[in-house]
Amino acid sequence: MAGLSMADIEKMSARDAFGLALSEIGAENVNVVLLGADAIGSTRAAGFAKRFPDRTFNFGIAEQEMISAAAGFAACGKIPVATAYGFLISLRACEQVRSDICYPNLNVKLMSTHTGLTMAEAGTTHHSTEDIAIMRSFANMTIVAPSDSVETVKAVRAVIDYPGPVYLRMGRGETESVNRGDYEFVIGKAITLREGTAVTIIACGIMVAEALKAAAKLSSEGVSARVINMHTIKPLDVEAVLRAARETGAIVTAEEHTVIGGLGEAVAGVVCENSPVPVVKVGLNDCYGIIGPEDMVKQRLGLDAESIFKAAKKAILHKVD
Amino acid sequence: MKLTVSELECKARELRLDSIEMIAQAGGGHLGGSLSAMDIMTALYFNVMRIDPEHPMKADRDRFILSAGHKAAGYVPVLAARGYFSRDLLPTFNKLDSRFGMHPDMHKIPGCDASTGSLGHGLPVGLGMALALRLDGFDSKVFVLLGDGELHEGTNWEAAMGAAQHKTSSLVAIVDYNKCSMDGPIDQVVSLEPLVDKWKSFGWETIRIDGNDMAQVLGALKEAADRGNRGNPVVIVADTVKGKGAAFAEGDYRWHYGCPSEDQLAEARTALGGE
């Protein structure tokens, strides 16, 4: 990729990886257009903007207009890639996403950055901790939350090729690499990163790295934990979830998002209907994020490996025989 | 407390340095827009507004909404200097358990009338406040500070129509027209021109000034009070310079968010700290 090695990409933030991939895709597909809302720089789409100024449209600080315009582009055969912070796409332009894009099932790619609490210092207005719940509730929507920068590159390609509305969720800072070696990224197909028998941790986005740390700690105590990278939240890989329920008998979910309506409830819903086992959710417990450095905020709010570790013990304790 | 023009100039200089110091020790902040609006915020809090920091929740106080909430790095030092809380708290900016970070929270910052951060919310919130205060028989003013890029958001223009319809003459909007947003010079992103004519056509009284000239800022804020007597909302379009007072940042949109280096900090201390 543009002379960059895998190791180079591993060191990047997800949004930088997105920018890199988008710029390459722009050269391959003339139908791809970039839409921005005065954040083309900070969503890291500037590489595309520089290479393809004629296919770049900056709407200024007008996210609702941008999202509706994206519907217009898609209705005329383009593949609009609309970029903004997660809270702006999911909250500010919520109705536009639902009624202009999802209802007519248009081929719009919503690239959201700075999601979860990755802009912790910016405070609650800038945290996107409800976006998965909102997007999940829209029929026709697909939601992808890659776990690291290498996976983001794969995900961007897959998302552009995937027909229909897609919401791609990316954080702000550098990611820890969790996926080893080359592998095929398929929307809707979860990846088992670690085999285990006593409990399964199902995580998305940057919580996958925390899940792996929790699994390592559990293993040091003799508890065998499976870790699933659920990079696609909708459509959920139901088969992987049910296999985990049957084979390990206890599930923990982890997401950088409220526990209401997110990955956890998606998993719990499927498990409850088909193969009931305890599901313990790690996420924001019906509260807003607080201000501070990202790591400290996450630790305070229980969004780290330690919380997943404790949740796993709880899930195991509640196992039904 | 009513400072004179020269006292206000001196205060704004001190506050610019407070803001730059706070941003530097936090490792980054919205420097450009905090500094461009400093003269306006200083004049409001140290001369114009009817407020009492000893009793920050008085029902008949004037209200201020920092609609461009990212200018908190400028706003927080103003509130501290005005006595709402100790200046010693400034170094807690962006830290865990701090009362303040990049965007202001009305329940954590004494003296702050509205929680902001997402652009395009302050004017309609201010309209609601102005209508409620009028309903209660108060003659309080509601000042709303807007970024120029912020005016891209349609909600501002919805509120502009609503305020004219409801003859909300106590509502004063101030546009920090520093000609930059985040991605670049505003004319290259989405131009606002003709800006004054836009507001006029929406039924507002308009005043245009150099927003970094304290005498003009004070004059305009006083004039806004008189103009309100005509029954219309008032907007002050204040031409400013992004990063005003920090030579390294002046007029450069890339200083929307950033962290000054040691050298730049020293330069600012010399420029703003001395008499």
Ligand SMILES: Cc1ncc(C[n+]2csc(CCOP(=O)(O)OP(=O)(O)O)c2C)c(N)n1
């Ligand atoms: C609704 C919304 N969209 C985008 C942002 C991200 N953002 C923060 S500041 C900014 C640029 C603001 O420009 P302007 O209003 O001109 O402020 P100033 O130049 O005075 O700092 C952007 C896009 C936001 N906070 N809220």
